Amino acid sequence: MEPLFAFTPAQEIEQRICRVQSEMAAEGVDALLVTSNTNIYYTTGRVINGYVYIPASGHAVYFVRRPVGIEGDNVVYIHKPEQILGKIEELGLSRPDTLGYELGALDCVTFSRLDKAFDGIRSVNISPLFRRVRSVKSAYEIDKLKLSGVKHERVYRRIPHIYREGMTDIELQIEIERVSRLEGCLGQFRIAGESMELFMSNILVGDNADAPTPYDFAMGGRGLDPSLPVGADGTVIKGGMSVMVDSNGNFTGYMTDMTRVYALTQLNELASRAHQCSIDICRCLEREAKPGVAASHLYETAMAMVKERDLERYFMGYAQKAGFIGHGVGIEINELPVIAPRSRDILALNNVIAIEPKFVIPHVGAVGIENTYVVTDSGLKSLTNAPEGIVSLL
Amino acid sequence: MEPLFAFTPAQEIEQRICRVQSEMAAEGVDALLVTSNTNIYYTTGRVINGYVYIPASGHAVYFVRRPVGIEGDNVVYIHKPEQILGKIEELGLSRPDTLGYELGALDCVTFSRLDKAFDGIRSVNISPLFRRVRSVKSAYEIDKLKLSGVKHERVYRRIPHIYREGMTDIELQIEIERVSRLEGCLGQFRIAGESMELFMSNILVGDNADAPTPYDFAMGGRGLDPSLPVGADGTVIKGGMSVMVDSNGNFTGYMTDMTRVYALTQLNELASRAHQCSIDICRCLEREAKPGVAASHLYETAMAMVKERDLERYFMGYAQKAGFIGHGVGIEINELPVIAPRSRDILALNNVIAIEPKFVIPHVGAVGIENTYVVTDSGLKSLTNAPEGIVSLL
Numbered sequence: 001m002e003p004l005f006a007f008t009p010a011q012e013i014e015q016r017i018c019r020v021q022s023e024m025a026a027e028g029v030d031a032l033l034v035t036s037n038t039n040i041y042y043t044t045g046r047v048i049n050g051y052v053y054i055p056a057s058g059h060a061v062y063f064v065r066r067p068v069g070i071e072g073d074n075v076v077y078i079h080k081p082e083q084i085l086g087k088i089e090e091l092g093l094s095r096p097d098t099l100g101y102e103l104g105a106l107d108c109v110t111f112s113r114l115d116k117a118f119d120g121i122r123s124v125n126i127s128p129l130f131r132r133v134r135s136v137k138s139a140y141e142i143d144k145l146k147l148s149g150v151k152h153e154r155v156y157r158r159i160p161h162i163y164r165e166g167m168t169d170i171e172l173q174i175e176i177e178r179v180s181r182l183e184g185c186l187g188q189f190r191i192a193g194e195s196m197e198l199f200m201s202n203i204l205v206g207d208n209a210d211a212p213t214p215y216d217f218a219m220g221g222r223g224l225d226p227s228l229p230v231g232a233d234g235t236v237i238k239g240g241m242s243v244m245v246d247s248n249g250n251f252t253g254y255m256t257d258m259t260r261v262y263a264l265t266q267l268n269e270l271a272s273r274a275h276q277c278s279i280d281i282c283r284c285l286e287r288e289a290k291p292g293v294a295a296s297h298l299y300e301t302a303m304a305m306v307k308e309r310d311l312e313r314y315f316m317g318y319a320q321k322a323g324f325i326g327h328g329v330g331i332e333i334n335e336l337p338v339i340a341p342r343s344r345d346i347l348a349l350n351n352v353i354a355i356e357p358k359f360v361i362p363h364v365g366a367v368g369i370e371n372t373y374v375v376t377d378s379g380l381k382s383l384t385n386a387p388e389g390i391v392s393l394l
Numbered sequence: 395m396e397p398l399f400a401f402t403p404a405q406e407i408e409q410r411i412c413r414v415q416s417e418m419a420a421e422g423v424d425a426l427l428v429t430s431n432t433n434i435y436y437t438t439g440r441v442i443n444g445y446v447y448i449p450a451s452g453h454a455v456y457f458v459r460r461p462v463g464i465e466g467d468n469v470v471y472i473h474k475p476e477q478i479l480g481k482i483e484e485l486g487l488s489r490p491d492t493l494g495y496e497l498g499a500l501d502c503v504t505f506s507r508l509d510k511a512f513d514g515i516r517s518v519n520i521s522p523l524f525r526r527v528r529s530v531k532s533a534y535e536i537d538k539l540k541l542s543g544v545k546h547e548r549v550y551r552r553i554p555h556i557y558r559e560g561m562t563d564i565e566l567q568i569e570i571e572r573v574s575r576l577e578g579c580l581g582q583f584r585i586a587g588e589s590m591e592l593f594m595s596n597i598l599v600g601d602n603a604d605a606p607t608p609y610d611f612a613m614g615g616r617g618l619d620p621s622l623p624v625g626a627d628g629t630v631i632k633g634g635m636s637v638m639v640d641s642n643g644n645f646t647g648y649m650t651d652m653t654r655v656y657a658l659t660q661l662n663e664l665a666s667r668a669h670q671c672s673i674d675i676c677r678c679l680e681r682e683a684k685p686g687v688a689a690s691h692l693y694e695t696a697m698a699m700v701k702e703r704d705l706e707r708y709f710m711g712y713a714q715k716a717g718f719i720g721h722g723v724g725i726e727i728n729e730l731p732v733i734a735p736r737s738r739d740i741l742a743l744n745n746v747i748a749i750e751p752k753f754v755i756p757h758v759g760a761v762g763i764e765n766t767y768v769v770t771d772s773g774l775k776s777l778t779n780a781p782e783g784i785v786s787l788l
Contacts, residue, residue: 007620037589046620049589049608067606067614067623068714101502105588108497108505109519125503174575181568187593188622194499194588195431195443199581212461214443220461226401226440227647227725228582229461253621320462331621 004062004072008045012140016133017043017060023129024056024100031055032100032126033084033114038190038331039102039130041253051084055093063087082117100126105192131192135328135336137350142374144254145330145352149372149383152249152256155180156386159245159262163393169205169232169243170224176201176247184251190332200248202231206241209366212320218356219246219366220320239265242365243393244358249372249384257329257354258384259370262393270314271367272390274359277309278368279388281325281357286373286380289353295337295345299325302357303341311359318360326355329372351375352383398456398466402439406534410527411437411454417523418450418494425449426494426520427478427508432584432725433496433524435647445478449487457481476511494520499586525586529722529730531744536768538648539724539746543766543777546643546650549574550780553639553656557787563599563626563637564618570595570641578645584726594642596625600635603760606714612750613640613760614714633659636759637787638752643766643778651723651748652778653764656787664708665761666784668753671703672762673782675719675751680767680774683747689731689739693719696751697735705753712754720749723766745769746777 005013020043024032034043034052043052049066061074063084076087089095099118101111104127115123137145155176162175177200181187189198196215204221211222213230222233237243242261249256261275281302289298302325306315316322326339329352337345337353347353353375358368369388373380399407414437418426428437428446437446443460455468457478470481483489493512495505498521509517531539549570556569571594575581583592590609598615605616607624616627631637636655643650655669675696683692696719700709710716720733723746731739731747741747747769752762763782767774 037591041621047591047608047623049610066608066610066714069606103502103506106502107588108495108500108502109521111502112497127503171576174572177575178568178572181571182565184618186619186622188591194501197431197441197582212463214441214460216443216460224578225580225647227435228580229441253619320460 001069001071004070004075005045009140012138013043013045015138017054019133020054020129021057023133024054027129028098029056029100029124029126030096030098034102035110036102036105038105038192041331042134050078051081053084053088055096061088061091061093081114085118096121098122098124100124100129102127102130104128131336134330135351136348137330137352137374141254141330142350142352144252145256145372146383148249148251148254149256149385151183151185151251152258152384153386155183155247156245156258156260160391160393163262167237169203169208169235169237172237172243173201173203173232176203176245180247185248186250186253187248188250189248192332192334196334197228198230199228202246204231204244204366205235205237206365207363208233208235209242209244210317210319210360210362216322218316218322218324218358219244219360220317237264237393240267240364242267242271242361242367242390244366246370254331255329255333256372256383257333257356257370258372258386259356259358259368260386260388261367261369261390263390264393267364267367267390268361271361271364273309274311274314274361275367275390277306277311278357278359281305282355282369282371285355286382289347289373289375289380291347291349291375291377293347295339295343295347296341298339299341299343314359314361316358318362325357326353328352329354347375349375349377395463395465398464398469399439403534406532407437407439409532411448413527414448414523415451417527418448421523422492423450423494423518423520424490424492428496429504430496430499432499432586435725436528444472445475447478447482449490455482455485455487475508479512490515492516492518494518494523496521496524498522525730528724529745530742531724531746535648535724536744536746538646539650539766540777542643542645542648543650543779545577545579545645546652546778547780549577549641550639550652550654554785554787557656561631563597563602563629563631566631566637567595567597567626570597570639574641579642580644580647581642582644583642586726586728590728591622592624593622596640598625598638598760599629599631600759601757602627602629603636603638604711604713604754604756610716612710612716612718612752613638613754614711631658631787634661634758636661636665636755636761636784638760640764648725649723649727650766650777651727651750651764652766652780653750653752653762654780654782655761655763655784657784658787661758661761661784662755665755665758667703668705668708668755669761669784671699671705672751672753675699676749676763676765679749680776683741683767683769683774685741685743685769685771687741689733689737689741690735692733693735693737708753708755710752712756719751720747722746723748741769743769743771
């Protein structure tokens with residue numbers, strides 16, 4: 001037998017659940033049922049096949065289907081969700097009038113079955129509630145992110161030593177994947193929403209950076225196969241091309257996001273200038289971004305700097321543009337807040353955000369950096385500290 | 395500009411859509427809206443951010459949001475799904491009375507928005523329809539699977555040369571990942587349903603094979619982190635332990651699934667006998683599995699062989715057992731038919747199925763093989779032809 005909280009301190013989990021419950025009170029939700037791996041991990045510190053039932057107050061109940069062998073207060077093994085309501089009543093908890101579901105992540109067939117199992121109980125969507133709660137990280141979570149950042153940085157420092165003459169983008173990517181995995185990268189890349197797909201990293205060399213993708217990432221790339229049209233496409237790395245490396249930073253279940261640019265020879269003036277603009281935007285936003293500041297203000301500040309330097313044509317893509325310059329990160333790569341012109345998000349203390357002002361320069365490729373930051377009272381604190389200039393691969 | 399059917403012949407796509415339409419006719423569905431990457435890939439040969447609208451007869455309409463630059467008959471760029479109904483009427487197509495959605499893969503929030511955009515039109519679930527259609531592969535798809543099998547097999551033949559003394563399971567896995575990627579593996583591992591997660595491969599050494607996971611895979615493993623509790627856990631490979639390698643076979647957008655067992659020294663009698671039982675089950679099912687045969691019959695046949703040899707205690711897990719011995723494969727790793735005791739699936743010509751009768755032997759680990767097969771009139775034809783005996787790593 002293994003305790004439910006074998007991996008994350010019970011107190012940390014309790015605090016998370018308290019924060020969920022205080023949001024539930026504000027929204028008038030009597031109870032909620034957690035169903036996604038992401039939020040099950042958030043509310044247990046592990047992945048289980050089952051359901052976490054959180055009442056408006058008091059302890060959560062953990063309904064487990066698999067794996068066998070978990071024990072703890074309020075751990076109840078079930079075969080099917082139709083057993084949950086009866087078990088809740090057996091535990092002396094009252095039947096809720098409204099029950100929250102993660103409707104943004106739950107498929108309609110599964111929801112329909114659950115809704116029948118909780119017959120007569122009104123359903124409400126608590127996906128936004130969880131996104132809000134998870135956007136403010138605890139000290140425990142920030143430690144996980146810091147550790148990811150340290151390991152992530154180690155990988156980036158090794159990239160110039162990995163390069164060998166004549167390599168293609170994908171050959172370089174494969175060696176980066178290997179070094180990353182040996183450093184402890186878990187590989188898995190949790191993304192909210194079903195339609196985003198990416199394997200490990202996005203490495204863009206030369207004009208492939210301008211190939212538009214169906215995905216809503218900051219940059220594109222043709223990919224190796226039409227079944228996964230994003231990233232490296234087999235371009236041979238040559239002088240004058242930029243090599244943008246945006247690689248997976250999931251070393252702890254919490255991801256840092258980082259981008260750096262490499263090159264064989266000095267890039268042209270426009271590319272160098274755009275890269276410097278990206279660094280300058282990061283420096284500026286590091287000062288500007290404090291609790292209470294609007295996410296849209298960060299976007300506008302960046303865009304004003306881009307326009308002032310006449311770089312708008314290249315900003316966030318050339319053939320196709322991304323509509324944001326940053327996003328929250330944590331268990332998933334696309335958390336709140338979203339740094340975009342129409343974002344209504346307001347920065348809060350201990351948000352963790354990736355900022356990625358990038359440019360695509362025709363005939364050169366993608367330039368710009370990305371760092372993952374914690375929002376503190378004095379501005380942003382970077383978790384990803386590899387050198388930011390364009391690094392020579394030679 | 396790039397033609398919509400740049401990657402898959404238009405004729406192949408037309409045939410797929412015809413098969414979808416003939417199932418629609420049988421179910422009385424007037425039109426359907428494809429929303430998942432999996433079925434968008436199936437009905438276009440590529441991934442787009444958008445919707446494929448398939449009427450009961452005639453050509454499909456391709457509503458594209460991203461990427462920019464696709465052209466073709468019936469390609470219509472839109473910003474939001476609320477535009478679809480108007481565009482359909484502009485194209486002279488009639489307004490449907492019933493509209494099919496992939497409710498098994500569509501989240502409730504997105505569905506609710508679509509359902510409003512198609513106000514007054516009755517929604518029906520066409521996830522099962524697509525699963526049925528996709529379970530019977532075309533010659534074009536079987537060629538993709540064959541190519542995946544050839545490349546997959548090449549990776550397995552290199553495994554004994556990859557091993558170095560003192561390696562842990564994860565170190566071996568990382569080198570297999572690298573060889574696999576260099577051979578063209580796309581890495582991405584499409585799985586139906588949100589709750590299944592696995593990175594690249596499941597490599598199980600010794601007793602870690604018996605660690606139960608939350609996931610519904612055939613085998614388990616503790617994993618390296620509670621955020622992804624499956625597979626390799628850092629066990630050092632030693633004599634007497636089995637090394638089971640179940641690795642990603644996605645080289646073409648279509649996956650083959652294959653498992654082989656390696657060891658440093660000869661495994662004990664029980665493990666050797668169980669491994670031979672797995673091979674014998676495959677040989678037997680290769681003859682038995684023909685169009686018209688019930689999937690449950692294959693399971694029962696395997697189970698009878700297992701019982702006859704007194705191996706039931708170890709079959710499909712020891713601490714926790716999987717409830718199936720095989721599954722369809724294709725664009726996703728868990729397609730139809732399902733080879734399980736209560737499966738109602740009947741084998742059809744050109745189903746492609748993975749069969750994986752496996753055992754967990756205490757103190758040794760997992761043994762058994764897995765092959766991917768095409769169902770033909772004369773039985774199963776294997777696409778994964780690496781040697782099946784326990785291979786020495788020395």
